[in-house]
Amino acid sequence: MADVAQHQPLSPAGETILRHYRSQVLTRRIYTVIAVVGVLVALGAAMSYANAANSGKFFERLPFMFDFLKNFVPRDPFEIFRAMFDLESPYFDGSAKYNYTSARIYLTDTFYIPYFIYQLIVTVNIAIVSTIIGGALAFCLCFFAATNLVGAGAVRWFARRTMEVLRAFPEIVIAGLLTAVLSIGPIAAIAAVSLHTIGALGKLFFEVVENADMKPDEGLRSVGATWLERVRFAIVPQVMPNFVSYSLLRLEINVRASTIIGAVGGGGIGEVFRLSIGRDYAAQTYAIIILLLVTIIAIDQFSGWLRRRLVGSQGFELGRAAA
Amino acid sequence: MTAISAAERRRLEGKFPEVFRKSFLQRYGLPVGIVLTLAYLVFCWFFFGVGPALQNGKWDRASIYIQDWYSWRAQPRLRFEDGAVVPQWSSRGQYPQDAVIDWLTPHANGSMTVTFGSDADRLEITPQVVTVYLAGEPHLVMIGEDAATAPENAPAAIVQDRQKVIVDFGFEGQAEIRDNQVAVQRRFLGWANFLYDPRSPLWGHDLFSTVGLVFSGERVDPTRSNAQLVLNEWLGNRAWQHGDILAKLMQTLVMAFVGTLLATLVAFPLAFIAARNITLNRPANWLMKRFFDFIRSVDMLIWALFFTRGFGPGPIPGIAAIFFTDTGALGKVYAEALENIDDKQRDGMRSVGASPAAVNRYGVVPQVLPVFVSQSLYFWESNTRSATVIGAVGAGGIGLKLLEAMGTNSDWDKVAYMVVLILIVVFLFDNLSTGIRMRLIGRQTH
Numbered sequence: 001m002a003d004v005a006q007h008q009p010l011s012p013a014g015e016t017i018l019r020h021y022r023s024q025v026l027t028r029r030i031y032t033v034i035a036v037v038g039v040l041v042a043l044g045a046a047m048s049y050a051n052a053a054n055s056g057k058f059f060e061r062l063p064f065m066f067d068f069l070k071n072f073v074p075r076d077p078f079e080i081f082r083a084m085f086d087l088e089s090p091y092f093d094g095s096a097k098y099n100y101t102s103a104r105i106y107l108t109d110t111f112y113i114p115y116f117i118y119q120l121i122v123t124v125n126i127a128i129v130s131t132i133i134g135g136a137l138a139f140c141l142c143f144f145a146a147t148n149l150v151g152a153g154a155v156r157w158f159a160r161r162t163m164e165v166l167r168a169f170p171e172i173v174i175a176g177l178l179t180a181v182l183s184i185g186p187i188a189a190i191a192a193v194s195l196h197t198i199g200a201l202g203k204l205f206f207e208v209v210e211n212a213d214m215k216p217d218e219g220l221r222s223v224g225a226t227w228l229e230r231v232r233f234a235i236v237p238q239v240m241p242n243f244v245s246y247s248l249l250r251l252e253i254n255v256r257a258s259t260i261i262g263a264v265g266g267g268g269i270g271e272v273f274r275l276s277i278g279r280d281y282a283a284q285t286y287a288i289i290i291l292l293l294v295t296i297i298a299i300d301q302f303s304g305w306l307r308r309r310l311v312g313s314q315g316f317e318l319g320r321a322a323a
Numbered sequence: 324m325t326a327i328s329a330a331e332r333r334r335l336e337g338k339f340p341e342v343f344r345k346s347f348l349q350r351y352g353l354p355v356g357i358v359l360t361l362a363y364l365v366f367c368w369f370f371f372g373v374g375p376a377l378q379n380g381k382w383d384r385a386s387i388y389i390q391d392w393y394s395w396r397a398q399p400r401l402r403f404e405d406g407a408v409v410p411q412w413s414s415r416g417q418y419p420q421d422a423v424i425d426w427l428t429p430h431a432n433g434s435m436t437v438t439f440g441s442d443a444d445r446l447e448i449t450p451q452v453v454t455v456y457l458a459g460e461p462h463l464v465m466i467g468e469d470a471a472t473a474p475e476n477a478p479a480a481i482v483q484d485r486q487k488v489i490v491d492f493g494f495e496g497q498a499e500i501r502d503n504q505v506a507v508q509r510r511f512l513g514w515a516n517f518l519y520d521p522r523s524p525l526w527g528h529d530l531f532s533t534v535g536l537v538f539s540g541e542r543v544d545p546t547r548s549n550a551q552l553v554l555n556e557w558l559g560n561r562a563w564q565h566g567d568i569l570a571k572l573m574q575t576l577v578m579a580f581v582g583t584l585l586a587t588l589v590a591f592p593l594a595f596i597a598a599r600n601i602t603l604n605r606p607a608n609w610l611m612k613r614f615f616d617f618i619r620s621v622d623m624l625i626w627a628l629f630f631t632r633g634f635g636p637g638p639i640p641g642i643a644a645i646f647f648t649d650t651g652a653l654g655k656v657y658a659e660a661l662e663n664i665d666d667k668q669r670d671g672m673r674s675v676g677a678s679p680a681a682v683n684r685y686g687v688v689p690q691v692l693p694v695f696v697s698q699s700l701y702f703w704e705s706n707t708r709s710a711t712v713i714g715a716v717g718a719g720g721i722g723l724k725l726l727e728a729m730g731t732n733s734d735w736d737k738v739a740y741m742v743v744l745i746l747i748v749v750f751l752f753d754n755l756s757t758g759i760r761m762r763l764i765g766r767q768t769h
Contacts, residue, residue, distance in 0.1 A: 046581045055719075061635060125371075263628075
């Protein structure tokens with residue numbers, strides 16, 4: 001900071017203020033340095049721990065990483081598109097690596113859906129169904145967690161703790177348990193993602209409800225409306241745009257979540273991707289990456305456009321910060 | 324309610340036309356939307372084959388798996404050998420070699436008594452006949468040459484299943500009587516041998532006696548203090564693998580911490596390039612933002628699997644996956660925060676002739692730093708959760724451990740233990756980060 005005191009002498013009161021200001025700046029700087037050094041030390045310790053715990057050390061494995069990237073390329077760039085759309089490959093030699101055509105999903109005798117696109121549809125549908133189920137249940141639950149509707153009683157406590165547990169419960173355990181009972185399939189993924197969605201959306205929902213304007217509620221209360229009527233006609237119309245906006249935002253997240261859950265036993269594109277990268281099928285792997293990238297960007301854009309229309313630009317920014 | 328006159332009605336309708344003449348969408352939008360959603364769900368019911376999958380589900384196993392979360396089973400096979408009954412334990416035996424077990428009493432004549440909860444429910448086993456006491460009533464199960472036969476008019480708890488007889492004692496357990504052995508399943512509440520495994524010298528101590536042992540009492544092992552021994556034996560518990568599980572949990576936390584912190588450090592300068600009002604170079608802004616979009620939209624799963632192939636399983640691929648996804652996500656959020664800053668402070672700095680670096684340092688950073696830190700904390704918190712799943716696809720940590728435990732289908736108690744650990748950690752981090760964020764930017768905008 002520029003030194004102010006040199007130019008003209010300060011009054012005694014001014015001197016005191018300057019002294020206090022300087023001592024505060026000094027304290028603050030010392031704290032900043034301590035905090036930064038603390039974080040850096042923690043970072044260094046954590047990184048060396050991670051390096052030691054890994055099955056290969058970072059610098060030893062780095063060349064392998066580059067080798068992997070260098071060797072993991074399809075025979076020619078068009079292979080990627082052949083793999084994507086299940087077209088015949090000129091390199092087909094009977095091995096599964098170049099056999100793209102056998103997995104086609106035929107709808108009619110000649111019309112087929114390429115396998116990867118079919119699996120992508122499965123994954124996106126898992127995400128949509130989970131968002132609908134989770135959003136509907138979160139909708140029912142959130143009014144019981146809001147202070148302005150149920151007070152601060154046991155009901156609210158119970159609703160909030162339920163949401164917290166659902167939010168923190170590891171998804172793979174739900175998926176794993178259901179996989180053990182129902183065998184591998186999309187139901188496990190739907191259940192796992194839905195349960196998590198209840199917790200995550202429920203929290204956002206009840207915060208919206210708590211910020212609602214209570215005047216319509218008072219009006220309805222004054223004419224003797226029941227609790228259910230008050231919620232239906234005073235609260236729901238106010239919060240609905242925000243609810244839909246949050247649900248769309250959740251849909252974006254759920255598409256990613258259902259891909260990951262798919263890889264650990266939920267089916268869909270996640271599992272296909274894990275298998276193809278595990279078997280070194282470069283063309284298929286890149287095809288799936290491109291498909292996923294395009295899908296995720298498309299869904300993000302679409303839901304962003306819809307949310308902007310629903311809640312306006314300001315609410316749009318607010319929603320994103322909270323989710 | 325009083326009826327209103329026709330004139331009054333017309334007046335109201337004329338005054339508030341938007342209330343009385345709603346468009347089709349306003350009137351029927353909600354029911355139509357609900358019907359469409361339900362139709363979609365019905366379609367998905369068939370698309371995913373939910374009905375057949377639920378029918379083919381192994382629901383009997385499901386109840387066993389759920390019970391395994393909070394209880395454990397002792398499963399000795401009581402074999403008939405040379406006219407005597409000899410217990411045989413599997414490798415997962417929960418008792419030491421020569422332990423005295425209160426529900427399994429051998430007798431001098433070679434027979435054996437197994438009690439299920441109370442003396443009224445028990446099995447008296449001899450190689451010729453098994454007497455099943457249900458609520459005090461004896462029922463004789465005869466052991467033949469190649470089959471066991473239930474008595475006639477047996478109660479519902481005793482079922483003949485081809486050559487074996489199954490006796491169900493409810494939660495307490497069940498017994499499978501065959502021609503050459505009785506397989507007993509005895510269920511107890513709680514987690515077996517959670518503190519020490521049967522091979523440990525401390526086996527049999529509970530929490531209170533352990534505390535007593537630590538603070539007073541003779542040294543069990545003369546070379547080590549009791550506290551050290553207790554810690555060693557607990558961490559080295561062969562059945563529960565506390566040491567391993569805690570290390571894996573630590574790996575997961577490290578993944579989230581290092582990944583988020585590195586992403587923050589990288590995203591911070593890049594966001595200044597991406598922000599339109601800071602870097603006055605449109606192509607650079609655009610390129611940076613598309614770069615953020617790209618690495619953000621490549622799924623975390625893809626990054627994780629890619630780096631697992633390169634670096635081998637462990638925390639490094641997890642860190643890399645979180646780092647790449649979050650550099651994009653944080654960069655985008657940071658750039659937006661930078662574009663929304665108040666320009667007055669920068670103008671003030673410029674007006675006194677500060678260098679560009681000083682303008683950014685004193686005119687921009689103080690405005691956005693609380694938002695940046697708060698966003699990073701939020702990402703850290705949510706990454707603590709997602710690091711578990713990332714681990715399961717091969718990056719290591721507690722996620723992989725969970726997947727392994729679930730794969731065996733008999734370690735559900737260990738799964739429950741890990742879930743409890745994860746819940747505790749997530750709650751802890753949740754509250755910690757929410758607390759810091761609230762102090763940084765106030766309650767309203769966190």
